Amino acid sequence: MNQIIKTSDGSHTIYVPEIDEHYHSVHGAVQESTVIFINSGFDFCKADPISILEVGFGTGLNALLTAIKSIEGTREVNYTSIENYPLDNKTISSLNYNEFAGENGREIFHLIHLSPWNTRVNICKNFNLHKMEADFTKEKLPGKYDLIYFDAFGPDKQPEMWTRKMFSGISDVTNKKGILVTYSAKGEVKRSLKACGFEVTLLPGPPGKRQMIRAVKI
Numbered sequence: 001m002n003q004i005i006k007t008s009d010g011s012h013t014i015y016v017p018e019i020d021e022h023y024h025s026v027h028g029a030v031q032e033s034t035v036i037f038i039n040s041g042f043d044f045c046k047a048d049p050i051s052i053l054e055v056g057f058g059t060g061l062n063a064l065l066t067a068i069k070s071i072e073g074t075r076e077v078n079y080t081s082i083e084n085y086p087l088d089n090k091t092i093s094s095l096n097y098n099e100f101a102g103e104n105g106r107e108i109f110h111l112i113h114l115s116p117w118n119t120r121v122n123i124c125k126n127f128n129l130h131k132m133e134a135d136f137t138k139e140k141l142p143g144k145y146d147l148i149y150f151d152a153f154g155p156d157k158q159p160e161m162w163t164r165k166m167f168s169g170i171s172d173v174t175n176k177k178g179i180l181v182t183y184s185a186k187g188e189v190k191r192s193l194k195a196c197g198f199e200v201t202l203l204p205g206p207p208g209k210r211q212m213i214r215a216v217k218i
């Protein structure tokens with residue numbers, strides 16, 4: 001059964017005993033999401049409006065941090081997130097992310113989770129959310145994207161999410177000059193991204209992670 005644990009920056013994550021895996025880094029969940037997806041992805045990508053695809057909606061933390069950034073800025077954000085195993089309400093309401101998301105954090109987190117699946121919903125100023133309940137390994141991805149948050153469980157735990165075929169599917173829906181960010185810096189992931197038309201750069205990762213990948217579609 002899933003367990004909620006506190007990470008080093010005080011924010012929660014979820015531990016899944018069946019696969020011995022966490023949803024985020026135990027060195028800081030909010031810190032990890034901020035460094036990888038917000039600082040290295042959202043802030044780096046200049047598309048306006050911006051279309052984002054997230055693989056692995058999970059707790060909605062990346063969606064929350066992106067929504068907060070959207071309110072602070074002016075560009076419209078269209079955020080699609082795919083998730084095959086939505087968390088139950090009791091787990092979601094136990095998470096403490098509102099403590100890390102400023103004055104609007106609580107309400108936006110609530111709206112993100114209250115929004116129905118499989119339809120596009122306006123959550124707040126500049127932020128539209130489409131949560132897709134589907135299996136990433138089987139679903140044909142809709143739309144075209146400027147930025148990909150690739151946040152599946154690790155390649156050693158869920159190798160089927162990280163295959164060349166999966167990255168080829170991602171490449172097909174990524175706009176030219178579009179960006180993919182992920183916490184993994186594995187050689188095989190780099191090679192697959194290159195084979196699928198991305199230029200790969202290694203960046204310093206968040207605490208506890210030496211490197212991460214940012215890839216640009218060429």
Ligand SMILES: C[S@@+](CC[C@H](N)C(=O)[O-])C[C@H]1O[C@@H](n2cnc3c(N)ncnc32)[C@H](O)[C@@H]1O
Pocket residue numbers: 022023024055056057058059060061062063082083084085086134135136137151152153158
């Ligand atoms: C590392 S966690 C994602 C963390 C998330 N981005 C967050 O901010 O909390 C990986 C997620 O991928 C989901 N997942 C696993 N297999 C999947 C599949 N075949 N299709 C879509 N999502 C999947 C898991 O249920 C989990 O929520």
